Amino acid sequence: MKNAKWIVLLSCLITVALLACCFIFPFSRTVEAGGTNLITVEFNDSFDRAVVENAMREAGATDVLVLKQVSRTGNTSFEEGTSAQIYFSVPDGTEAKEVYDKAEEILSQTFAFKYPGTLSTLSASLTKQSVISLWPVLIVLVVLLAYAALRFGIRTGVIAAALTLMTGIAVLGVTAIARIGLSHYTIAALLGTAALSELFVFLFAFTKRDFAKRTAGNVTEAAAKRVTVFAVLLSCMAIVGLVSVLILGNAALKGFALTALIGTVFSACAAVFTLPALASLLSKAN
Amino acid sequence: MKIRDMIRLIVLVLVVVFLGLWAFGGLEGVTIGTTRFLRWDGIFRKGADIGSKYTAIYTISAPEDAGNFDVSAATLNAKRIFEKRLNALGAEGVLVRQMNGNAIRVELPGATGSSEVDEFLHNPGLFKVTQGDDLIFTNKDVKSVKMVGYDATSGQVYVDVHLNNDAKERLANLTGPGTGSLSISMDGTEVSATYSSSETIKNGVMRLPFSTSNYTKALMLAICVDSGLIDATITVSDGMQTEGSASGNAADVLGIAALAMVLVAVVYLIAAHKLLGVSAAISLLISVIALDFFGATFTWLRVNACGAAGLALSILIITMAHIAALFAVRQQFALGKSLTAALDDGMTGVRAQLLELLAIPAVIGIGLWIAGGDVSAFGIALFGGSLLAAASSLLLIRHIAKIFIGIGLSDAAAYGLKRGE
Numbered sequence: 001m002k003n004a005k006w007i008v009l010l011s012c013l014i015t016v017a018l019l020a021c022c023f024i025f026p027f028s029r030t031v032e033a034g035g036t037n038l039i040t041v042e043f044n045d046s047f048d049r050a051v052v053e054n055a056m057r058e059a060g061a062t063d064v065l066v067l068k069q070v071s072r073t074g075n076t077s078f079e080e081g082t083s084a085q086i087y088f089s090v091p092d093g094t095e096a097k098e099v100y101d102k103a104e105e106i107l108s109q110t111f112a113f114k115y116p117g118t119l120s121t122l123s124a125s126l127t128k129q130s131v132i133s134l135w136p137v138l139i140v141l142v143v144l145l146a147y148a149a150l151r152f153g154i155r156t157g158v159i160a161a162a163l164t165l166m167t168g169i170a171v172l173g174v175t176a177i178a179r180i181g182l183s184h185y186t187i188a189a190l191l192g193t194a195a196l197s198e199l200f201v202f203l204f205a206f207t208k209r210d211f212a213k214r215t216a217g218n219v220t221e222a223a224a225k226r227v228t229v230f231a232v233l234l235s236c237m238a239i240v241g242l243v244s245v246l247i248l249g250n251a252a253l254k255g256f257a258l259t260a261l262i263g264t265v266f267s268a269c270a271a272v273f274t275l276p277a278l279a280s281l282l283s284k285a286n
Numbered sequence: 287m288k289i290r291d292m293i294r295l296i297v298l299v300l301v302v303v304f305l306g307l308w309a310f311g312g313l314e315g316v317t318i319g320t321t322r323f324l325r326w327d328g329i330f331r332k333g334a335d336i337g338s339k340y341t342a343i344y345t346i347s348a349p350e351d352a353g354n355f356d357v358s359a360a361t362l363n364a365k366r367i368f369e370k371r372l373n374a375l376g377a378e379g380v381l382v383r384q385m386n387g388n389a390i391r392v393e394l395p396g397a398t399g400s401s402e403v404d405e406f407l408h409n410p411g412l413f414k415v416t417q418g419d420d421l422i423f424t425n426k427d428v429k430s431v432k433m434v435g436y437d438a439t440s441g442q443v444y445v446d447v448h449l450n451n452d453a454k455e456r457l458a459n460l461t462g463p464g465t466g467s468l469s470i471s472m473d474g475t476e477v478s479a480t481y482s483s484s485e486t487i488k489n490g491v492m493r494l495p496f497s498t499s500n501y502t503k504a505l506m507l508a509i510c511v512d513s514g515l516i517d518a519t520i521t522v523s524d525g526m527q528t529e530g531s532a533s534g535n536a537a538d539v540l541g542i543a544a545l546a547m548v549l550v551a552v553v554y555l556i557a558a559h560k561l562l563g564v565s566a567a568i569s570l571l572i573s574v575i576a577l578d579f580f581g582a583t584f585t586w587l588r589v590n591a592c593g594a595a596g597l598a599l600s601i602l603i604i605t606m607a608h609i610a611a612l613f614a615v616r617q618q619f620a621l622g623k624s625l626t627a628a629l630d631d632g633m634t635g636v637r638a639q640l641l642e643l644l645a646i647p648a649v650i651g652i653g654l655w656i657a658g659g660d661v662s663a664f665g666i667a668l669f670g671g672s673l674l675a676a677a678s679s680l681l682l683i684r685h686i687a688k689i690f691i692g693i694g695l696s697d698a699a700a701y702g703l704k705r706g707e
Contacts (some may be wrong), residue, residue, distance in 0.1 A: 036385060067341055087343070087385075102393055138659045140650050147646070185591050191664060194593040194645065195647070196602065202646060206639050230609065232424060234602045237550045241543035248539045 001221060002283075006185035011270070015166045018173025030063040030181030031087045037096040042083045046113040051110060052103075053082060058102035061088040089181070137191050144198050152205040155282045160201040163270045163276060167197040170266035175259055185256035193263025198232070200271035203227050204279070220283050224276030233274050235268035291692030299662050300687070302571055309578040310541065329582040330589045332537060340394045342404060344368075345521045345671050357638075358387040359415070360518040365390050369621065371406050381590070405502075408522050413479075415492075422460065422468060425515040427453035427491075433508040436498065443504045447492040454490035462486035469525030470494060472510065478636035479616035506514045544601060548574050551605045559612050560702035561690055562683075566608045569682035573604045573674050580670040586655070587670070595652075600671020603647055607679035610643075611636055619703040625696060626688070628703065633684045641676060648672035 017073075038107050049066045055086025056064040064087070069081035088100050117249070180186065181283035242264065245257035255270060307313050344648075348355035365384050372380050372392075381393040394403060403671030415423035418582035427449050434444035442636050449457055482492055482565065497506035551570060555563035577600055581589055589597070623631060647668050654665025687701070698704075 031385065038390075062589075065341075067343070085343070136654060137661060139657075140653055143649065143653075144646070165522060187592075187661070189595065190598050191592070191661060195599060195668075197645070199603070201605070202643060203610075206643050210639060226613070230606055233551070233609070236554075237547040237602060237605065238598070240550050240698045241547040244543040247537050248542060250536065250539075252537060253536055256595075260595070275445050 001276055001280035004277040004280040007273050008281055011166060011277075013273040016171050019169050021148060022169070022176050023175040025176040025179075026092055027176050028062045028089075028091070028179040029066045030183045031089055032084075035278060036087050036089055039100055040078075040087050041086060041113065044082065046082055047079055047084065047111050052086065052107065055103045055106040055110075056086060056099070057090050058106055060090060060094060060099045061103070062091055062144050062179070063089045063183075071237060095262050135189075141198070142193060148198075148205065151210070154206045155279070156201065158282065159204075159275060160198055163197045163201055163267070166274065167228060167263055167267045168194055171259060171263040174262045174266075176260075178258065180255050180259055182240070183255065185253070186259045187231075189256050189259035189263055192260055193267050196238070196264065197267040200227055200231055200275065202232055204271075204275055208279075215281040219231050220279050221276065224279060227275065227285065228272050231268050231271035237265050238264040238282070287470055288693055291689045295689050295693060298568070298686070302568060302575070305575045309575045310545070330537065331582075331587070332589050338550065341640045342392050342522055343405075343529075344390045344407065346390065346394065346516075347367055347387050347519045347521065349517070349519050355518075357518070360516075361388050361390060363514075364516045364518060364520065366405055366444070367411070367513045367516050371509050372403070374509045374513065375403065377404060379402055390406070392470070404507055404522060406506060408520050409473050409506065409510050410516040410520060411513065412473050412515060413507075413511045416469045416471070417460065417466055422451065422456065423453055423661060425511065427456075428511060431512040433505055433507045434493070436501075440495070441498065442495045443498055443501050445494045445496065445504050445508045447488040447494060451490070452611065454488070457492065458488050468492075470507075472507050474559055477507050482571050498515055544574070544598065546645065547598065547601050551601075551608075555612075558702065559616075560613060560700055561695060562612055562687060562701040562703065563691060565683050565686040568686050569678045570604060572682060573678040574601060576603070576674050576678070577671060580674065581667070584666065584670060587666045588663055590663050593667050594666025596664035597671065599647075599664075600674070603644070603668075603671050604675040604678065607640055607644060607675040608683065610640060611679045611683055616703055619698060621707055622705065625698050626691060626705065629684050629687055633680060637680055640679060644676045646674045648676075 004279050047068075049068055052066045054067075055063045059113040064086065067085040067087070069085070086100075088096070088099070089253050090118045095279070105219040107113075145157055145161050148160040168190060171193060175182070175186060204223050204227045207226045211222050238259060242257045245253055246261065249257060299320075331697055344358060344364070346361040348357060348360075361384060365382055368382050370391060371381065377394065381390045381391075383393075385391045392407065394405075411425070413423075413425045413428060414421060415521065429448045431444045431448070434446050436443050455500075458464075460486045470477055470481055477496075477500075480493060494504075494507070548570065552567045555567045555570070557563070559566065559588040577597065581587055581597060587593060611633060613627050614636035616631040618635065619625065619628035649663045651667070651669025651672060655662050655669060658665045
């Protein structure tokens with residue numbers, strides 16, 4: 001394959017750059033996985049949760065969770081109250097009080113407050129929850145890499161590891177740059193795209209083995225071409241689906257779709273460009 | 287033969303159209319016989335992050351006079367205990383997430399049935415057995431607590447408290463003829479008036495009787511004490527609260543996304559593989575409908591964000607398997623085989639390869655299903671999708687293509703096949 005080493009070098013550079021971005025740009029804080037501030041507000045009348053959320057975001061909050069107090073009036077019925085608990089995260093270096101005061105100013109144009117509330121900051125340590133959720137996934141990914149290496153040889157294992165790492169780092173790097181908060185949606189997206197990357201490598205390995213049985217030509221290139229067809233089609237399908245979610249979905253789903261979209265694009269690029277280049281380089285080295 | 291295949295094709299198309307309409311909401315509100323079709327997403331068991339949800343936030347703080355207290359460790363411990371209690375209650379699709387270092391966010395799917403759950407969560411589970419003013423047993427003496435259930439003979443509900451070895455002997459000394467009664471309390475409230483036994487209990491099991499009207503108290507004792515003691519102060523954030531309908535359209539949006547994905551695949555299949563692609567497209571549609579029914583009926587699958595990601599990946603895997611099967615048929619035809627032989631040999635040749643390829647996501651799916659915790663829905667969806675991919679790509683495409691051949695469409699060019707490709 002022409003320019004194989006340049007493609008691999010470029011892929012490595014992009015991966016390293018995005019890895020650096022993970023450290024340079026701090027991940028956007030979310031209520032789920034970052035420093036959280038809490039304020040309990042009492043309005044004079046009922047309020048719209050979405051309006052409060054939008055006001056908080058407009059004021060500079062990176063993530064907001066508004067809980068409306070309800071009281072049970074029957075087995076399946078509730079009466080909505082007038083008080084809200086607002087959990088919100090702010091960017092590093094920004095005072096939570098500043099953000100809330102600004103939001104209060106915006107909100108006071110729509111709602112009257114009975115009790116504006118006092119602000120309290122909850123512990124700001126990054127939750128271990130996201131990491132805890134990830135461990136079975138990480139184990140599965142490692143087992144898959146080991147299987148790829150045992151079944152198809154160490155080179156396939158190396159390719160699978162490289163592609164999975166590249167996709168994972170790319171997703172995290174762009175997530176950091178784009179200020180998409182880390183949450184369980186991000187983890188779901190990361191999981192899906194890492195699995196997609198490994199799927200492409202397995203497809204490549206199976207196709208290559210199949211071609212090797214029947215032809216004497218350059219099976220690496222032929223298998224890579226076949227995988228390109230799959231990668232382009234499957235990625236197009238995923239992109240169309242994710243763009244629909246991005247256009248029509250709510251804020252939480254948009255974060256999920258955007259992360260998955262980034263992952264899909266990177267896993268497709270890795271399958272189309274990096275995979276054949278790396279396979280070709282490793283074949284030559286052998 | 288030709289007429290029979292024509293009838294087969296018509297029946298197949300009608301069945302696919304009917305099931306497709308049914309699965310994706312075209313029959314919503316229509317009544318056939320006694321069956322009234324539901325809104326398309328009404329049949330799914332949606333996760334708390336996709337459907338409507340009920341949220342409560344529990345804040346963990348140091349107990350009074352606790353001195354040097356690790357709130358973060360206590361929160362993590364409380365979260366584990368919450369999960370145990372919710373599991374014991376059989377609550378489904380609940381999301382329990384640690385928020386910061388000192389809060390736990392519990393999300394329950396649907397908008398009802400939460401205050402009962404809350405009762406089981408906000409109790410620390412402090413268990414005490416006393417005799418007069420003497421404290422006899424506490425949580426550290428308890429090995430496990432099991433709900434025995436209702437006994438028709440006595441008309442009472444029983445809970446067994448299994449004590450550990452150190453406490454067994456003390457229990458034996460406190461029971462038997464002429465011994466006094468023991469008081470049982472949980473979180474400072476007496477839950478069963480007295481416990482006494484005229485026989486010496488040597489096996490370390492205290493069988494506590496409750497009247498049937500106190501069934502919930504018995505269950506609470508069994509679940510809260512068995513799951514462990516939350517040695518901290520738990521504050522539920524001003525009662526139960528709801529997040530409203532922020533994710534109300536999520537199911538519709540995910541449905542539209544899935545249809546858009548399938549549409550892209552169908553367009554590619556027909557454009558690139560012609561009649562063979564049409565066979566694969568019909569097979570793909572059947573698989574997606576089957577996936578929809580799998581999602582709706584498979585008891586363990588709750589469609590949350592991870593489940594939706596798994597279902598989307600399943601559609602990609604099903605498409606991949608279909609295209610791999612088509613390539614195998616094309617390869618056989620290119621080698622000089624007849625259309626029917628290429629179909630048969632192609633499918634047979636690709637069988638082992640596809641089964642091995644699809645076994646990987648299926649095994650991963652089972653692994654994540656069992657040990658995946660928060661992402662187990664992803665595993666279940668992946669497992670179901672892989673099985674459907676194998677079944678449809680290896681069985682359906684060939685049969686549908688043969689129906690086309692049977693009705694006289696036997697020109698290889700119409701199937702997009704070329705010699706020496």
